[in-house]
Amino acid sequence: MRAHMRHDAMAFAEDLPDDDLAVVTGGATLDTPAGRLSLTIHHSMAPLEAGWRELEADSWNSLHQSYDWCCAWVKTHGNPLVLVEGRLDGQMALLLPLEIERSFLLRRAQLIGSPFTNFNSGLFSAPFRRAAADIAPHDLEALFVEALRDHVDLLSLTHVPLDWRGERHPLAALPHIRNQNASFQLPLAATMEESIAPLNAKSRRKKYRTQIRKLEAAGGYDHIRPTQAGEQRALLETFFQQKAARFAAVGLPNVFQPPETQAFFRMLIESDRGGSDVPLELHAIRLKGEHDGKIAAIAGLSRKGDHVICQFGSIDDSLVADASPGELLFWLMIERSALTGAAVFDFGIGDQDYKRRWCNTQTEHHDILLPIRPAGRFAAMTHRGMTRTKTLIKGNPHLYALIQRWRAMGTSGQPPAKSDD
The missing domain is CATH 3.40.630.30 (Gcn5-related N-acetyltransferase (GNAT))
Incomplete structure (x- = not known):
């Protein structure tokens, strides 16, 4: 299935004046086996609230992408927003609540509040989750690149379980790498x-x-x-x-x-x-x-x-x-x-002894990394390299313990105290 794109060239969202932050700044469309999928870019949460809350009510979607969670982060951090709204034949099908993180010349779009989220899914309707498997990966990539190309250099969705509660993540076909950390759960x-x-x-x-x-x-x-x-x-x-x-x-x-x-x-x-x-x-x-x-x-x-x-x-x-x-x-x-x-008590992401004592289930997390512009390709490559290095280190308990001691002594000048917190 070939992609049919619509694109509106606009300035980067963070360069818009404050009174223009609610303006819709372009998007793209794709004809899929399930119907026409359209992506639209927004820069303000309020106009999306009703549809946002409807999507977040689906139990499959993470609380970390809920309206109230994201609103609290936006109000206290104030990063520019790039909210990707997707509609399938006119019905709201997905919402990626993204914020822009600047690093040197790179503009990275990440899920709002990512530094303090343990489980990220984005927001997707059940019909779209079923339909996503029939969308050609190349067409899905092209759709997001077209929608985001005037806003960011890299789409970076971290800590995403690609398999959750018996369903495959609808964006699992996008480029990704396994995160060095899993999350730990106890089924109840x-x-x-x-x-x-x-x-x-x-x-x-x-x-x-x-x-x-x-x-x-x-x-x-x-x-x-x-x-x-x-x-x-x-x-x-x-x-x-x-x-x-x-x-x-x-x-x-x-x-x-x-x-x-x-x-x-x-x-x-x-x-x-x-x-x-x-x-x-x-x-x-x-x-x-x-x-x-x-x-x-x-x-x-x-x-x-x-x-x-x-x-x-x-x-x-x-x-x-x-x-x-x-x-x-x-x-x-x-x-x-x-x-x-x-049904599930989730200890969150990160491998610690007390989690292993309590849990009998681990969930792999992945980082979805989709370059949008040339700078994003280098950033994605760097992210992958760092992730592989961290995975290698964490796979070697002796090396990991040594690096932890070096890191602690570099911060405090003293050997670290034993911690199980």
């Missing part, structure tokens, strides 16, 4: 006992009872999930403090330090619309007794339908460390998720 059953049965359940139950006994001996604890705005903000500030101390202890830069990043998370906890999908909710272990009122562990969860994702976590090493309050908090959150109908 109706009860905690059923959920941990595939794991070393006996050992896990024993550890849980030991944690409870140690905390009770220290005066007890509460598992809290604040719902009042003031309590949520206070707990989030405690998380920022704990995480800063933790990064300093292991000699790594604090990715939560930038004011715009902290503002983003503050906005997320205030954007809960009261439905079944939750952008961010906070859980914590609050101690009683000699440490009354102190917070030993914190975690932030998001929920999209029956998919729960852990966004972040922190612990206070100075409080009952031998009771492993972080591990206990995971038990309590997983148990609650199972009892409230969740």
Whole structure:
């Protein structure tokens, strides 16, 4: 099937004056076996909200591309937007909420908020997901290149599972490379006992009872999930403090330090619309007794339908460390998720020991890299080279540990403390 393209030459979106940001700036069309697919480029979220929310309601689509998540990031970071709207025979079929990241002379289009997303899908309708397999890969590439060529140099969609919940990603035919990191999940059953049965359940139950006994001996604890705005903000500030101390202890830069990043998370906890999908909710272990009122562990969860994702976590090493309050908090959150109908507890991307102890499922992630202009070809080649190098390093535990020590000593001048956070 040959592509039939329509293209409107326009200036780069970030060069437009502010009052023109809502202007549609071109696109392209393609005749497919399922009908005519048209892509249109927008630079403002508001005109797309109704269709956006309709697409995000599909349980297959990631919460990280939801309107509220993206809106919080856009308001706190202000990067230029290139929102790709796709319609199949006039019906909204896809939405890629992209922002432009500048690096020297390169303009990279990435999914909004990519530095803090664990699972990216974009937004696609079920009919388009079924139809996408019949679109010739060359035609799909040409369609996106034509639509984006006056806006960016590279389309870079990172942390994308190409196979998710029994469906192939509709953009899987675009050029991609396997990301060096997988994500880790625990499938949930109706009860905690059923959920941990595939794991070393006996050992896990024993550890849980030991944690409870140690905390009770220290005066007890509460598992809290604040719902009042003031309590949520206070707990989030405690998380920022704990995480800063933790990064300093292991000699790594604090990715939560930038004011715009902290503002983003503050906005997320205030954007809960009261439905079944939750952008961010906070859980914590609050101690009683000699440490009354102190917070030993914190975690932030998001929920999209029956998919729960852990966004972040922190612990206070100075409080009952031998009771492993972080591990206990995971038990309590997983148990609650199972009892409230969740099917998957997702620990997010990145290989860490505690995730392997909890999870029996790994999901491969890929980075989709489509050069749009000549500069994008070099950037895609560089990205692929770096990814292959990181994969090689992470595949060698001794080399990876050595590089981690060098990195930590280069940051702090001291050997890193052992970390399982």
